Structures are given as structure tokens and as C-alpha cells.
Amino acid sequence: MSVIYMNNNKRITIYDLAKELNVSPSYISKALNNHPLVSMKMREKVQKKAIELKYKHNSYAANLRKGISRTIGVVVPQINSFFSEAIAGIEEVCSNQDYGLVICRSHDSYENECRALDTLMRQNVDCILISIAAETYSGEHLQNIINNGIPVIQFDRFVDNFNAFRVVNNNEEMAYWAVKHLINKGYKRIVYLGGTEVLTIYRLRKEGYLRALKEANLSISTDLIFDNAFSEKSTIDIAIQLLSSNTPPDAFFTGSDYAALNVLQVADNLGINIPDELGIIGSGNDILTKFTKPRLSAIDQKSMELGRKAANLYFEILAKEENKEKVVEKEEIVPGDILTRESTAKSQ
Amino acid sequence: MSVIYMNNNKRITIYDLAKELNVSPSYISKALNNHPLVSMKMREKVQKKAIELKYKHNSYAANLRKGISRTIGVVVPQINSFFSEAIAGIEEVCSNQDYGLVICRSHDSYENECRALDTLMRQNVDCILISIAAETYSGEHLQNIINNGIPVIQFDRFVDNFNAFRVVNNNEEMAYWAVKHLINKGYKRIVYLGGTEVLTIYRLRKEGYLRALKEANLSISTDLIFDNAFSEKSTIDIAIQLLSSNTPPDAFFTGSDYAALNVLQVADNLGINIPDELGIIGSGNDILTKFTKPRLSAIDQKSMELGRKAANLYFEILAKEENKEKVVEKEEIVPGDILTRESTAKSQ
DNA sequence: CTGAAAGCGCTTACAG
DNA sequence: CTGAAAGCGCTTACAG
Numbered sequence: 228m229s230v231i232y233m234n235n236n237k238r239i240t241i242y243d244l245a246k247e248l249n250v251s252p253s254y255i256s257k258a259l260n261n262h263p264l265v266s267m268k269m270r271e272k273v274q275k276k277a278i279e280l281k282y283k284h285n286s287y288a289a290n291l292r293k294g295i296s297r298t299i300g301v302v303v304p305q306i307n308s309f310f311s312e313a314i315a316g317i318e319e320v321c322s323n324q325d326y327g328l329v330i331c332r333s334h335d336s337y338e339n340e341c342r343a344l345d346t347l348m349r350q351n352v353d354c355i356l357i358s359i360a361a362e363t364y365s366g367e368h369l370q371n372i373i374n375n376g377i378p379v380i381q382f383d384r385f386v387d388n389f390n391a392f393r394v395v396n397n398n399e400e401m402a403y404w405a406v407k408h409l410i411n412k413g414y415k416r417i418v419y420l421g422g423t424e425v426l427t428i429y430r431l432r433k434e435g436y437l438r439a440l441k442e443a444n445l446s447i448s449t450d451l452i453f454d455n456a457f458s459e460k461s462t463i464d465i466a467i468q469l470l471s472s473n474t475p476p477d478a479f480f481t482g483s484d485y486a487a488l489n490v491l492q493v494a495d496n497l498g499i500n501i502p503d504e505l506g507i508i509g510s511g512n513d514i515l516t517k518f519t520k521p522r523l524s525a526i527d528q529k530s531m532e533l534g535r536k537a538a539n540l541y542f543e544i545l546a547k548e549e550n551k552e553k554v555v556e557k558e559e560i561v562p563g564d565i566l567t568r569e570s571t572a573k574s575q
Numbered sequence: 576m577s578v579i580y581m582n583n584n585k586r587i588t589i590y591d592l593a594k595e596l597n598v599s600p601s602y603i604s605k606a607l608n609n610h611p612l613v614s615m616k617m618r619e620k621v622q623k624k625a626i627e628l629k630y631k632h633n634s635y636a637a638n639l640r641k642g643i644s645r646t647i648g649v650v651v652p653q654i655n656s657f658f659s660e661a662i663a664g665i666e667e668v669c670s671n672q673d674y675g676l677v678i679c680r681s682h683d684s685y686e687n688e689c690r691a692l693d694t695l696m697r698q699n700v701d702c703i704l705i706s707i708a709a710e711t712y713s714g715e716h717l718q719n720i721i722n723n724g725i726p727v728i729q730f731d732r733f734v735d736n737f738n739a740f741r742v743v744n745n746n747e748e749m750a751y752w753a754v755k756h757l758i759n760k761g762y763k764r765i766v767y768l769g770g771t772e773v774l775t776i777y778r779l780r781k782e783g784y785l786r787a788l789k790e791a792n793l794s795i796s797t798d799l800i801f802d803n804a805f806s807e808k809s810t811i812d813i814a815i816q817l818l819s820s821n822t823p824p825d826a827f828f829t830g831s832d833y834a835a836l837n838v839l840q841v842a843d844n845l846g847i848n849i850p851d852e853l854g855i856i857g858s859g860n861d862i863l864t865k866f867t868k869p870r871l872s873a874i875d876q877k878s879m880e881l882g883r884k885a886a887n888l889y890f891e892i893l894a895k896e897e898n899k900e901k902v903v904e905k906e907e908i909v910p911g912d913i914l915t916r917e918s919t920a921k922s923q
Numbered sequence: 924c925t926g927a928a929a930g931c932g933c934t935t936a937c938a939g
Numbered sequence: 940c941t942g943a944a945a946g947c948g949c950t951t952a953c954a955g
Contacts, residue, residue, distance in 0.1 A: 238723070240948055251926045256950060264924065283723065286697040287644070288948035291635045291931045298677075298698075306666065308862075311659030318654065318680050327694060329646075330676050332666050346675060349634040350646075375586070375631065488866040513863060514656075518836040520868035588932055599942045604934060612940065636932035639947045 239282040248276055259284070290351060298327040299541065300347035302357040304335045304384070308513050309483075309530050310358065313382065316534025317356060324542060326353075337362040344372055354541040356534075358383040361457070364425045366391065378544050382537035383530070387427040392544070394537040394559045398428045401526050401563035402435030405480055405508050408524075408565055410443045412573045414478035414506045417445075418469060420456040420490070421482045429454065429482065436480060451476055462486045466493040470505070478506040478571075484513045484525055491519065491570065506571040512564075521569030529561050536561055587630040596624055607632070638699060646675040647889065648695030650705040652683045652732070656861050657831075657878050658706065661730065664882025665704060672890060674701075685710040692720055702889040704882075706731040709805070712773045714739065726892050730885035731878075735775040740892070742885040742907045746776045749874050749911035750783030753828055753856050756872075756913055758791045760921045762826035762854045765793075766817060768804040768838070769830045777802065777830065784828060799824055810834045814841040818853070826854040826919075832861045832873055839867070839918065854919040860912075869917030877909050884909055 241255040248255070250269075258265045258273035276282075290296045299321055303310040314330065321328050329350060331343035340360045347355055355372060357379060366389030369379045373391065381393040409417050419436045422429040433452070440447050451469075456462050462481075469476055470493060481487040487509025491501060499505050501521055509516065512527035536559055547554050589603040596603070598617075606613045606621035624630075638644045647669055651658040662678065669676050677698060679691035688708045695703055703720055705727060714737030717727045721739065729741040757765050767784045770777040781800070788795050799817075804810050810829075817824055818841060829835040835857025839849060847853050849869055857864065860875035884907055895902050 238948090242948080252948090253927075253950075254925060256948095257925090260950085266924070269924085281719070281723070283693075284697050285639070285699065285948050287635045287639045287699055288931090289950070291633070291639055291933085292948080292950045294931070296635070306659050306663040308656050308659070311654050311656070311662070314659075314678070315654040315680070318678065322680070327698060328678050330662070330666065330678050332663070332670070345631075349632050350675060351633065351635055371629075375629070485862070488863065492866060514833070515836065515861060515863040515867075518840060518867050519863075586932090590932080600932090601934075601943075602941060604932095605941090608934085614940070617940085633932050636947090637934070639949085640932080640934045642947070 238285070239280045240285070241282075243280065244273065244276055244282055247280065248273065294351075296327075296351040296353055297325065298329055298350065298352050299538065300329045300331065300343075300350065300352035300355045302331045302333055302340060302343045302347070302355065304333050304358060304360050306330075306332055309383075309511050309528070312530040313358070313534035313537075316531035316536075317538045318534075319531075320535050320538035320542070333360040335361040341368050344368055348372060348375060348377065352377065354378045354380065354544075356380050356382055356537045356541070359386060359426070361423050361426060365389075378541060380537050380540050382533050383528075384426050384428050390556045392540055392556050392558075394533055394540060394561060395428070396528055396533070396563045397560050398431035399435040399438070401510075401528075401565070402432035402480070403439045404435075404565050405510075405526050406436050406439035407443075408567060409478045409480065409506050409508060409571060410439060410445065412502075412506060412571055413575050414571075414573065415445055416448075416451065416474070416476040417478040417480060418451045418453070418465075418476045419480055420453050420462065420465065420486055422454070422457050424454050432482065456482070456486060459485070459489060462489045463493055466490045467497075470494060470497055470499060475505075477504065479508070481507070481509050484509040484511040484516050484523060487523055487525065487570075488516070488519060491521075491523070502569060502571050502573045506573055508565075508571050512566060517568070519570075521572070524568045524571040525566050527564040527566050529563060532561050586633070587628045588633070589630075591628065592621065592624055592630060595628065596621065642699075644675075644699040644701055645673065646677055646698065646700050647886070648677045648679065648691075648698065648700035648703045650679045650681055650688060650691045650695070650703065652681050652706060652708050654678075654680055657731075657859050657876070660878040661706070661882035661885075664879035664884075665886045666882075668883050668886035668890070681708040683709040689716050692716055696720060696723060696725065700725065702726045702728065702892075704728050704730055704885045704889070707734060707774070709771050709774060713737075726889060728885050728888050730881050731876075732774050732776050738904045740888055740904050740906075742881055742888060742909060743776070744876055744881070744911045745908050746779035747783040747786070749858075749876075749913070750780035750828070751787045752783075752913050753858075753874050754784045754787035755790075756915060757826045757828065757854055757856060757919060758787060758793065760850075760854060760919055761923050762919075762921065763793060764796075764799065764822070764824040765826040765828060766799045766801070766813075766824045767828055768801050768810065768813065768834055770802070770805050772802050780830065804830070804834060807833070807837060810837045811841055814838045815845075818842060818845055818847060823847075823853075825852065827856070829855070829857050832857040832859040832864050832871060835871055835873070835918075836864070836867060839869075839871070850917060850919050850921045854921055856913075856919050860914060865916070867918075869920070872916045872919040873914050875912040875914050877911060880909050 241252045244255045245252040333340035366386040385393045509525040516523040589600045592603045593600040681688040714734040733741045856872040858874045860873045864871040
């Protein structure tokens, strides 16, 4: 073990390179940036010297001068498997474009979300990609960002009474198809376990659920509809209560894979046969759901694709702005897939 | 839909506030920073005006001036469930300290890793937390960062022939205990499915595996030891080949949960009873492994804790530096847990 | 092809 | 308690 800090060796700047090569700092800057007016010979000479002296370009100085950062800010409610896949998609696109990524988490709190947005603005991010907190019902704070000239792109969860870019699933239809799949399989008393109605994506999914039931002339029972079944505890409590009642449901449609698996486990503990006595379909398509027994049916929300498309949308906006084209808000849909696996494979 | 960009409204600066309030810009800066020499009355007045005019502090300008960034860079090989948990732990600590997070992914490539480190240096990050790529066998590129005065803290995967901070599992022991657990349960022909030997963590785990076998006087067969069983395909190929052979193994110890579950599935397809004919223990403790059937035994690597400790270590270093204390490299161990569940519950 | 000068927006040591 | 001045490290319009 040895002392490792030698902060005294100051960072090399273009001034050091300039002195070393007997040219002006501004010329060094141009040479490093491959400015066309600098001869190839000089560019090579300067760039070689830069490597030799371990020169590191200072992004902060350049960004301050240029007013841009080549950095994108991302705000997510949680860092779980769904959002980390989305982040992976965003990272893929950004790193290809040589853009950096600053990640903030809101923990589903509106206040944290505001703080995160503020931090990102101070950091001069060129764009903000956000999936809103469960508490967020208004887009004022986002409009504030936009008014400061920073594009905001929502992905997955969004504020809808508000015009802005967004990349989202076809939530109503996804849910409709999931429930229709259950109905086609012969399930009749179908539970909806969703998230808070504050979030439009859950309102839409509930609408899809209701549409499928109505279309099939199945009765709609408010006893089977739950809007705040997010936590593990509430999922399990609801599942136990419903499945031990005199008139148990015969299927669950849940807002996450985790909730679906908790229901599956409760049913299993109660000796209920899946899929014959109870069908279960989740949402998300976590990579491990294919290993459960029975394998979990689910909506595949294409989270990585949501992330990719959101990031790509920014680069489209950028291109348009550079061409002085008019930039208008736009919604992009990433259609979800219904994966029908064993947990809904009722023998009819 | 409407046009939303009004980039012409220029950002408000301390000069605007100064003009508005008839004081000097430097005084504004002090007031905003709660400098003790500025009266409470003025601080309030300035801060109120700042909010009114929607002033946004420009971190780049401040950081350039101060030479720090209040930002930490993170480099991970992949954004999977293991590393996203670690990132969640890092984020937790950093956001409490009001530090930003810049995330880069190396895709397990040494070249990408170098590029990521370079980007982070240009961004003036105050510290770099890294879990190295599978290809990385030397710490030169990390030493280069350290020589530039930026602390480097390795977490999970690390270069060992190199003195630096690190936060890691007790890899050798974890593996030893996992394999000892298998042996205690009566398994005798135990397969090791690990990662590349380039990475020390896998070398250590293999050592733990070997130590447990030797201690129990079990024969060591190179046919049962695999160092590059990372991909889904290779896991499955190996599992099929071994399990259909004349002398099949009776247990697997794998370097990830995903690999363990793939083995489990192969065994299931071959009609092999788990845990009676075959025991399986994975690594990671993905949140969904408790829902597989049988439930997966695993090493819990405490990934979130690895992330938390790594970030905390930076703030310890920072505190020491501020106190002019000597800062020496340090290794912190996050002990893994052995979770014994159904997949190794052989009836004896 | 090359350079001098101004400025991005802040902070801080210094002076009053 | 308040301000003038310098400087962080770069880029760019301008001049030659």
C-alpha cells in the first residue's frame, strides 16, 4: 500500500501544448478539433504531442463556451429490471452518438423528480428523458424545462394533459389483448391489479381491461379492480383475500411481472392449480419469467426499445433543429407483445 | 401540437440578477452561496429574485472555476440485474450527498472501457467507480486515471496486480461455502461453470471450489470445470452434454443465476429430478429466483451493498483528503450469503 | 495557414 | 458588509 495522490501535477491545457510547440493556443484548439484550415501535418503534430503530454480535453470549459454539453439527462422512478433495460437502450444510442448519460432516480416522489430536473438543468444537459413518478399528475415542472430550451421526452410513464414528445406502449390495447387472451382461454372472473390512477398508463390499461370484458359481455365487478396494488405486501394481501373467498376469481391481469409471480406463489401455497383453476398474466417480460413454473404469460413491454426510441427521438429533433425545420411534439408508439405461456394455458 | 422552442430567451445569469438588484455580480454569487459575510436580508432578497427570474445556476461555469464537478463516473460491463442493483446502491449514496452520476457501459470490451474512462476524465468527474470488462487484465489505464488525480474505486470485478481501492465480495470463501453446502448435502460430482480466468473474481471462485473438493477428498475432474460458460448457448450446450453422458454430474455451481436457471431447465427437459438427482446453486440472488420451481439456491452477492460501499468509500477518501490525512488504498469486503433453497435440498 | 482578443458564467482572494 | 479584477480552459469570429 502506498500513497497514491499527486494532485500537484496540474492538468495539461492547450496553453501547455502551445508553449511546447511554439504556436498559439487557439491554433492548438483548431488542430485538436480537426479544423479544415489547419494542415494535416500540424494536426498530426499537435495530436501526437497531446498524447505524449497526456493532454485531456476539458469538456466543462468547451461546454461553457459552446453552450452545449453532449450529455443527456435521464430521470426514472426506480432502478429495477424494467427501467434498467430502458436505460440500457438509451445508453446504446447515446454512446453511438458519443453522448454522455446522467442518471437520476425519483423514487416515485414528485419532489425528488423536481430536484432531479433542477440538477440536470444546472448541468446543462442537452435533453431530458423522463419516466414520471407515481405522484406526478401535472406537467408544469416539465414545461418549465422546455421553456428553458431543453427538449423533454417522456417514455413509458407520461403526463398526458400536456403537449410534449413521448415514446410509449399502446397501453390500452396491450391490456385489451391480454384480457381478451384470458377470456378466449375461458377465464371469466378476471382481476385487474394495476397501479395508481394518477398515472395515465394505468388508466389506459384499466380501460383496455374494461373494454375486453364489455365486449365479451362479462360482468364488471369493482371487487376485482385494484388501482394501488404496487407493493409486494398489497399484492399478496389482495391475492390471499380473493383466492380464499367464496367466489374466487379465475384469472389475474397484473401491472408487473413481480406482482404476477407473487399471485402465482399465493395460489400455489393455497393448492390452486395454475393454469386450470387460475390464469395469470403479468407485464414487463423480465428475462427470468421464462424460468418460473409454470412459465409466466406476460405483456412484453419492449422496455429496451422504449429507451432506444426515446433517445433516437432526441437526435431526430436535433437534426431538424439544425435544418431549421419546425419541431413539433410527437408521440411514438412501441407496441407491446402478448406472450402466451403456461400460466394461462388452460385446457378447455 | 404547437411549436415549442423558444431558445431565444437567454439563460438568466448572475449579471442579470446584479443589474436587477443594483449590486455587483460577485455579491450575487456570494448571496446565492450563502456566504457568511452576506447579510441574511440580502441573501433572502437575492434568492427570491433568483426564483422570480428563474435563474439557473450553471454548474459548468462553477465547476470550471472550482475545478471540481460534484459528479461521479461509473463504468460497468453490462446493465443487467446485478449491475443495475449496484448502480441503485451508488445512486442512493450519491444523491444523498447531492452528487451526480454519469453512467458508462463497456460491453465487456477493454477498448470501450478505455473510451469510457477517457470520456469521464474529460467530464472532470471527481471519482470513478468501475467494475472491469471481461477482457481487462491490466490496470494501466486505471493507473493513468489515478495519476491524473482522480481516485479510482473498483467494485465487484477488479484487476488485482494493482494497488487501488476496491469493494468486493469474499469470492474464494463464497464459492467454498457454496460448494461445501453441496457436498454436505451429499452431492459428489460437482460441475463448476464460471467466467473467464482473466477476471480474478472467477479465479478466486474456482479456488474456493477446488478447496472445498480437496477438503472433502473428492476427486477433481477437469471435465467438470468450465471457465468460459458465460453465454446462454455455452451454458446450455455444456449442460446437455454433461447431463446426457454416461457419467453425469450430480450438481452444478454456476457464476450467475441466469446460468443456473438454464441448467435447471435443461435438466427438467431431460426428466432429471431436482434436487434429488441434481443439485444447482447459482450466484447473484436475482429478486425473481425465489419464484422458480424449485426455488433456486444461490450465493447472494449483495450487489446493492457493493454499490453503496463503493460510493461511500469515495466520500471517506474525500473527508480524509480534506483533513490532509494520508490516503492509502484499501480493500473492503462485502461478504456474500449462501441462500439454501429447494434446488439443493436433496433428501438424504 | 496562423494568431490576438473576447467571452462563456461563475468564484475567490484581495481591497476597501 | 460590498465590489473590482482575475482567471478556470476552451472556442470562434475576426484580422492578417
